[in-house]
Structure formats: C-alpha cells, structure tokens
Amino acid sequence: xxxxxxxxxxxxxxxxxxxxxxxxxxxxxxxxxxxxxxxxxxxxxxxxxxxxxxxxxxxxxxxxxxxxxxxxxxxxxxxxxxxxxxxxxxxxxxxxxxxxxxxxxxxxxxxxxxxxxxxxxxxxxxxxxxxxxxxxxxxxxxxxxxxxxxxxxxxxxxxxxxxxxxxxxxxxxxxxxxxxxxxxxxxxxxxxxxxxxxxxxxxxxxxxxxxxxxxxxxxxxxxxxxxxxxxxxxxxxxxxxxxxxxxxxxxxxxxxxxxxxxxxxxxxxxxxxxxxxxxxxxxxxxxxxxxxxxxxxxxxxxxxxxxx
Amino acid sequence: xxxxxxxxxxxxxxxxxxxxxxxxxxxxxxxxxxxxxxxxxxxxxxxxxxxxxxxxxxxxxxxxxxxxxxxxxxxxxxxxxxxxxxxxxxxxxxxxxxxxxxxxxxxxxxxxxxxxxxxxxxxxxxxxxxxxxxxxxxxxxxxxxxxxxxx
Numbered sequence: 219x220x221x222x223x224x225x226x227x228x229x230x231x232x233x234x235x236x237x238x239x240x241x242x243x244x245x246x247x248x249x250x251x252x253x254x255x256x257x258x259x260x261x262x263x264x265x266x267x268x269x270x271x272x273x274x275x276x277x278x279x280x281x282x283x284x285x286x287x288x289x290x291x292x293x294x295x296x297x298x299x300x301x302x303x304x305x306x307x308x309x310x311x312x313x314x315x316x317x318x319x320x321x322x323x324x325x326x327x328x329x330x331x332x333x334x335x336x337x338x339x340x341x342x343x344x345x346x347x348x349x350x351x352x353x354x355x356x357x358x359x360x361x362x363x364x365x366x367x368x369x370x371x372x373x374x375x376x377x378x379x380x381x382x383x384x385x386x387x388x389x390x391x392x393x394x395x396x397x398x399x400x401x402x403x404x405x406x407x408x409x410x411x412x413x414x415x416x417x418x419x420x421x422x423x424x425x426x427x428x429x430x431x432x433x434x435x436x437x438x439x440x441x442x443x444x445x446x447x448x449x450x451x452x453x454x455x456x457x458x459x460x461x462x463x464x465x466x467x468x469x470x471x472x473x474x475x476x477x478x479x480x481x482x483x484x485x486x487x488x489x490x491x492x493x494x495x496x497x498x499x500x501x502x503x504x505x506x507x508x509x510x511x512x513x514x515x516x517x518x519x520x521x522x523x524x525x526x
Numbered sequence: 527x528x529x530x531x532x533x534x535x536x537x538x539x540x541x542x543x544x545x546x547x548x549x550x551x552x553x554x555x556x557x558x559x560x561x562x563x564x565x566x567x568x569x570x571x572x573x574x575x576x577x578x579x580x581x582x583x584x585x586x587x588x589x590x591x592x593x594x595x596x597x598x599x600x601x602x603x604x605x606x607x608x609x610x611x612x613x614x615x616x617x618x619x620x621x622x623x624x625x626x627x628x629x630x631x632x633x634x635x636x637x638x639x640x641x642x643x644x645x646x647x648x649x650x651x652x653x654x655x656x657x658x659x660x661x662x663x664x665x666x667x668x669x670x671x672x673x674x675x676x677x
Contacts, residue, residue: 254567257573427580434583
C-alpha cells in the first residue's frame with residue numbers, strides 16, 4: 219500500500235515527472251538560446267513561470283463554462299501522469315502488464331482532445347481556431363506515429379513496453395533495424411507536443427495563443443506543466459521502444475546510459491525546433507499522408523519480412 | 527507565517543517571470559520598433575525571464591507606446607481589464623508618458639496615465655532598448671519589495 223503510494227506520488231509518478239518536465243523545459247530553452255548565441259534563462263526559470271501562473275487571477279470570458287474549463291487540464295494532466303507510470307525508467311517498471319503500450323498511446327492522445335475542447339469551451343475566436351487546428355494536426359501525425367510505434371511491438375512480439383525492452387536485450391536496440399521508424403516516431407512526437415516545426419495549433423503569429431488564448435492563471439499553469447510532462451513521457455517512450463537495451467547492465471550504468479539517451483533526445487528536439495520554420499496546415503497534411511504514412515507502412519513491411 | 531512564506535514565493539516568481547504584452551495606443555511606431563529590438567536575441571531579455579506574449583490573458587506587463595488617442599482609449603481599457611492581476615503598466619516613450627508633442631491636440635487625450643494606473647515611466651523619443659531593460663529591472667525591484675500593484 220505504502221509502496222504503491224510511493225510509486226504514484228514520487229518515483230515514477232508525480233514528483234519525478236514534474237521535476238523531469240521542468241528540467242526538460244529549462245534544457246530546451248537554454249539550448250535554443252545557445253543556438254541563437256544568447257545566454258538563455260536561469261535554471262529556476264520554468265519553476266518561476268509555473269509559480270507565477272499559479273499566483274495569478276483566474277479569468278474566463280463571460281458565458282464560458284468554468285467547471286469544464288477547470289476539469290480539462292486536470293483530466294489531461296492525470297492521463298499523462300498515468301501514461302508515465304507504465305513507462306519503464308532506466309529499466310525500472312512497477313506496473314507493467316501485457317498491452318500497456320496501447321494504454322499509453324491512448325492516454326497520450328487525451329491531452330490533444332482536451333486541448334480542442336478547451337478552445338471550444340473558452341469561447342474565443344482564436345481559441346476555436348486553435349482547437350480546430352489541433353484536431354487537423356492530430357489526424358496528420360497520429361496515424362504515422364501509431365504505425366511507426368507498432369514496428370517495435372511486432373519485432374519484439376509483445377505489446378508491453380517492458381516486453382519490447384526484454385526483446386531488445388536479446389536482439390539489440392531496435393533503432394538499428396528500424397531507423398526509419400525511429401525518425402517517424404520523433405516527427406510524430408514533435409507533432410504531439412506541438413513543438414516548433416509543427417506548432418500549428420498554438421502559433422503566436424497566426425492564432426495568438428491557440429486554444430489557450432483565453433485561459434489564465436492556474437489553468438494555464440497546469441496546461442503548460444502537462445505539456446512538459448507529456449514531452450518527458452514521450453521521450454521516455456521513444457527511448458524505451460528504440461534504444462531500450464539496457465536491462466542487463468548494472469543499475470548505475472543503466473541509469474547513466476538512460477540519462478545520456480534522454481539528453482540526446484532533448485538535443486534532437488531542440489535542434490529541430492531551432493532549425494525548421496513552421497509548416498502550413500496543408501503542408502502538414504500533405505507531409506503526414508503522402509510521405510510519413512507510406513514510409514511507416516514500408517517500415518512495417520520490412521519488419522514483418524524480417525520477422526518471418 | 528505560512529502566508530508570509532507564500533507571499534514571498536509568489537513575489538519571487540512574479541519578479542522572475544514578467545511576460546510582456548505590447549500595445550500601441552496611437553504612436554508613430556518608433557518605440558514599437560525599439561520594443562521589437564528588445565525582444566530579439568541580441569538583447570536576450572529571456573535571461574531576466576521576460577517573454578513576449580500575444581494575448582493580454584497571459585501577460586503580466588502591458589508595455590504601452592504612443593499618446594492615447596480618443597479612438598484607442600476604449601481598446602486600451604479593454605486590453606487592460608482582460609489581463610489577470612497582479613498586473614503592471616509601463617509607459618514606454620515620451621508620448622505615452624505625457625502626450626509629448628501631441629499634448630493639447632483635439633484627437634489626443636494625453637499620456638497613458640489618463641486612462642490606466644501607470645507603474646513605470648520610461649522617457650525617450652524613442653527610448654533605447656537598454657532604457658527599457660533598465661526600467662523593467664526597476665519594476666522587478668519594486669515587485670521584490672512587495673509594493674502592491676495599483677488596481
């Protein structure tokens with residue numbers, strides 16, 4: 219009982235993921251600053267932003283539904299945290315079961331739908347536009363992402379993340395067999411996190427603040443926090459599915475390797491957001507359905523042929 | 527005791543994370559260009575925690591430029607009331623401080639303080655980005671000392 223609470227509230231759960239999310243945001247902003255030859259924010263910047271948002275007044279436009287607007291970030295935050303519980307951290311996984319990959323993917327798409335609803339509920343023009351854009355983006359990246367992530371599952375002959383890691387200790391990391399799938403997973407992850415080349419739903423110069431335009435104070439803080447945690451969970455998931463070969467290393471070494479892999483992923487995400495400009499929504503739909511989906515199907519075909 | 531600690535933490539956070547929104551109430555665009563300069567990588571105000579926000583709902587500081595015209599005064603008031611408190615107003619440039627050369631014109635009310643409670647005046651025509659940074663640092667000090675915002 220107490221052990222379970224510890225798992226939920228501290229190590230793979232709430233506290234660990236929040237700290238990782240804040241660290242991720244700081245690293246990301248600092249790296250972006252260094253790419254632009256600036257100094258960048260101090261280490262406590264994400265924490266200060268979060269506390270400041272919690273200290274602000276909570277406003278909504280007249281006629282907006284306060285209850286639903288408050289529930290949406292809470293529900294999606296808990297969905298993301300739950301998804302994080304099932305993902306092994308440096309090989310440590312207290313709640314693994316067969317099929318948890320599907321549960322994780324389902325829970326990870328809850329925030330996108332909540333983001334859309336937040337736009338509808340808060341009644342702003344830009345919010346509704348941003349919400350619609352987020353759904354359009356969802357249909358473009360989610361299909362190739364799901365096809366790509368089923369590659370490791372087919373090759374590892376298991377639908378649990380821990381099982382896929384087990385298979386990789388025997389066969390070697392799956393990134394060697396599925397480099398294409400790894401790239402597609404990263405592109406899908408960028409789309410899911412609404413990060414820079416694919417930040418169409420929250421583009422400041424086009425739709426002001428996306429769905430969150432009218433949302434202030436604690437709710438906005440929760441939204442920002444859950445997006446950071448979602449980024450961390452997504453990074454852990456991709457690392458475990460494609461680079462999860464460290465189960466039989468000694469404990470301290472596996473933690474070190476895991477941290478290094480996480481840092482490499484953060485650098486990849488920061489570089490893409492620093493280098494590429496935002497796509498238009500039609501370019502994204504074209505990229506998703508004309509390029510990413512066929513490539514993902516090609517990858518799956520290779521995996522099935524290899525498995526036979 | 528606990529309340530004091532919470533207040534102190536909130537003040538620390540507010541001082542280290544000023545998100546600014548920029549609104550031109552009818553100026554000549556000179557100060558606006560200086561504000562855009564301020565937000566470029568060269569001056570790097572992100573190291574002070576200052577970020578540009580596009581919507582007043584997310585902003586803490588309203589950077590006003592230009593004299594307040596009769597046409598812009600309702601919009602200015604609306605944007606100010608959309609900001610969640612605690613919020614601060616900074617008048618950037620001589621026109622928004624006093625109305626400057628437009629003082630006494632039929633179409634101009636005067637400085638921003640005719641409409642809103644202004645927390646900080648930054649003079650200059652146009653004021654340099656360094657001056658704006660200096661002003662925002664003074665605003666940070668005032669927040670740290672716990673002066674309440676004027677609502």
